[in-house]
Amino acid sequence: MDRLNPLRxxxxxxxxxxxxxxxxxxxCHHYNLxxxxxxxxxxxxxxxxxxxxxxxxxxxxxxxRALGSVLGASTPPERAELASLLLPWMGHGxxxxxxxxxxGEATGTHLHxxxxxxxxxxxxxxxxxxxxxxxxxxxAAACExxxxxxxxxxxxxxxxxxxxxxxxxxxxLRRTGRAETSAPVVDLAATEGLVGATLEGLDEAxxxxxxxxxxxxxxxxxxxxxxxxxxxxxxxxxxxxxYYNETIYEAIHHVERSQPALLPVAETLFRxxxxxxxxxxxxxxxxxxxxEGLVGAxxxxPFELLSSCCAIAxxxxxGHWILHEYDPGKRxxxxxxVDYEVPFYLRRYGRSGKPRCYVLQGAALAMAVLAHQVRWxxxxxxxxxFYLSLFRGKVAWAAEQTLCPTRGDACCEVVVSAR
Amino acid sequence: MSxxxxxxxxxxxxxxxxxxxxxxxxxxxFASWQTKESEVDVEEVAAYFGDLVRSNRQGLKAxxxxxxxxxxxxxSADSLIILxxxxxxFVLGTIFERSAPLGMVRLHLKRMVERVTAQLPKVTxxxxxxxxxxxxxxxxxxxxxHAILLRISLRTGITPEEFQTPEKLSAEQIVRLEEAACxxxxxxxxxx
Numbered sequence: 001m002d003r004l005n006p007l008r009x010x011x012x013x014x015x016x017x018x019x020x021x022x023x024x025x026x027x028c029h030h031y032n033l034x035x036x037x038x039x040x041x042x043x044x045x046x047x048x049x050x051x052x053x054x055x056x057x058x059x060x061x062x063x064x065r066a067l068g069s070v071l072g073a074s075t076p077p078e079r080a081e082l083a084s085l086l087l088p089w090m091g092h093g094x095x096x097x098x099x100x101x102x103x104g105e106a107t108g109t110h111l112h113x114x115x116x117x118x119x120x121x122x123x124x125x126x127x128x129x130x131x132x133x134x135x136x137x138x139x140a141a142a143c144e145x146x147x148x149x150x151x152x153x154x155x156x157x158x159x160x161x162x163x164x165x166x167x168x169x170x171x172x173l174r175r176t177g178r179a180e181t182s183a184p185v186v187d188l189a190a191t192e193g194l195v196g197a198t199l200e201g202l203d204e205a206x207x208x209x210x211x212x213x214x215x216x217x218x219x220x221x222x223x224x225x226x227x228x229x230x231x232x233x234x235x236x237x238x239x240x241x242x243y244y245n246e247t248i249y250e251a252i253h254h255v256e257r258s259q260p261a262l263l264p265v266a267e268t269l270f271r272x273x274x275x276x277x278x279x280x281x282x283x284x285x286x287x288x289x290x291x292e293g294l295v296g297a298x299x300x301x302p303f304e305l306l307s308s309c310c311a312i313a314x315x316x317x318x319g320h321w322i323l324h325e326y327d328p329g330k331r332x333x334x335x336x337x338v339d340y341e342v343p344f345y346l347r348r349y350g351r352s353g354k355p356r357c358y359v360l361q362g363a364a365l366a367m368a369v370l371a372h373q374v375r376w377x378x379x380x381x382x383x384x385x386f387y388l389s390l391f392r393g394k395v396a397w398a399a400e401q402t403l404c405p406t407r408g409d410a411c412c413e414v415v416v417s418a419r
Numbered sequence: 420m421s422x423x424x425x426x427x428x429x430x431x432x433x434x435x436x437x438x439x440x441x442x443x444x445x446x447x448x449f450a451s452w453q454t455k456e457s458e459v460d461v462e463e464v465a466a467y468f469g470d471l472v473r474s475n476r477q478g479l480k481a482x483x484x485x486x487x488x489x490x491x492x493x494x495s496a497d498s499l500i501i502l503x504x505x506x507x508x509f510v511l512g513t514i515f516e517r518s519a520p521l522g523m524v525r526l527h528l529k530r531m532v533e534r535v536t537a538q539l540p541k542v543t544x545x546x547x548x549x550x551x552x553x554x555x556x557x558x559x560x561x562x563x564x565h566a567i568l569l570r571i572s573l574r575t576g577i578t579p580e581e582f583q584t585p586e587k588l589s590a591e592q593i594v595r596l597e598e599a600a601c602x603x604x605x606x607x608x609x610x611x
Contacts, residue, residue, distance in 0.1 A: 125562060126606070262572060272569075
């Protein structure tokens with residue numbers, strides 16, 4: 001941690017966060033599981049796992065190579081040490097790698113997806129496919145990194161997974177000899193070239209101060225002896241934005257091509273992941289002793305709550321979210337110069353004909369609901385039952401993204417209106 | 420279904436707090452009665468205890484000890500719950516105060532069973548569309564129930580609008596729906 005923490009940076013005015021120039025954000029297991037689940041719904045288990053694995057291998061490879069370069073990890077033992085340190089530090093569990101230039105194997109414990117899936121769903125349903133495509137991608141990227149192989153030559157298969165009720169997670173690594181065509185890199189340098197001017201909104205001074213405090217706070221957060229970050233009642237991960245973005249947009253584009261009539265369904269589900277994020281991560285942060293110590297307990301004032309959510313978003317690396325307009329109880333306009341989704345879309349796919357900030361859309365809706373329908377002074381428990389009471393059926397608020405830089409607009413804008 | 424006939428039967432039974440009739444095999448509430456003080460979500464209770472009776476019925480059949488007179492008694496901290504099969508299609512559930520003497524409860528229950536059975540409508544229960552039953556099963560048991568219709572839509576290629584009229588789903592769509600439901604729930608088959 002002492003070596004990695006100084007490599008964090010923030011793109012000033014945009015609140016996008018980077019580690020050794022590679023973009024990252026914080027997300028909890030509720031978001032992560034819903035995100036991966038939606039990929040499988042859209043693509044099927046087999047293709048879904050492939051897309052997740054490729055995106056993870058690509059994003060992890062960028063990070064490992066960037067860290068290796070900055071930290072001077074030039075020999076295989078140094079690179080292996082760095083790889084084994086990184087995953088638990090980010091809250092993804094531990095992985096033991098045994099590699100050669102033809103592949104090898106990896107054994108995981110408390111790997112984020114399998115571990116948290118078993119915790120959340122394991123008693124309710126039986127899973128048929130392994131859960132840890134992200135760790136598989138990491139293991140493959142780590143093998144390439146340690147052995148000095150070209151990117152994309154190693155494939156990893158998870159042949160045991162705790163989500164399948166196996167005693168642990170195990171991966172077989174195999175060299176294919178076929179390097180994958182590299183896609184345009186989305187890093188700090190590329191992002192700087194894609195963002196415009198920053199913005200200011202309502203309650204700016206308070207939001208900026210809290211966001212700065214939160215960023216300092218999360219610098220001290222790292223995986224425990226299991227490689228797990230258990231905080232705010234959720235399992236938190238420091239995660240690679242490029243993984244989220246590549247998987248979402250590959251799935252969305254697949255649905256656009258193969259079943260266009262179901263595109264609104266896929267988009268609604270990816271927005272729903274954003275709702276889950278705000279309800280679980282933002283909500284539990286607001287109710288935490290740490291928040292009370294840093295900011296004070298929520299007073300129940302909707303405007304204060306919305307302002308706090310913007311600060312959390314900035315602190316977690318989601319972007320420079322601002323409250324552009326607020327008409328109490330009626331309308332909220334949330335803006336950001338870009339969120340963490342936009343630079344990726346522009347760099348990889350160019351202009352879009354429609355708004356593409358699915359996490360922002362879901363988050364804005366959830367912020368309005370949390371601000372107006374939760375009695376914060378009563379310290380509610382943010383349970384699944386409470387979630388369903390707020391978001392099952394017709395929700396009292398509706399969100400629409402009206403501006404998006406992916407289609408040439410000057411900023412992201414989501415308008416949330418009371419129904 | 421009007422619950423008036425059950426009101427008349429249940430209101431004079433001492434120590435009785437709640438009574439409900441569950442239609443099998445779908446575990447849907449058919450009729451219910453409860454005291455003003457009782458705050459039971461009877462639809463939910465009818466569904467859960469219907470499942471319990473179904474499992475019990477199958478377990479006893481596997482043990483070759485099932486009989487149509489089957490009765491389940493649950494003694495909880497403050498309630499005495501008795502589930503009684505009326506016939507293949509209906510189950511009577513009763514919740515008494517825990518302090519009620521068991522002998523009196525059995526006596527009152529016997530009388531209730533006779534009166535309820537006599538008043539159950541003599542109709543043949545139409546088989547509900549399989550698509551509707553699969554969707555209800557998913558909404559009850561799948562994770563993230565609020566999103567299940569969207570998830571199953573994306574997996575099957577059947578639009579949410581088509582799910583509004585499940586009786587119109589084609590045989591091929593039902594097969595896709597059932598396969599996707601099995602996958603989501605980790606089951607080899609749906610016994611509905």
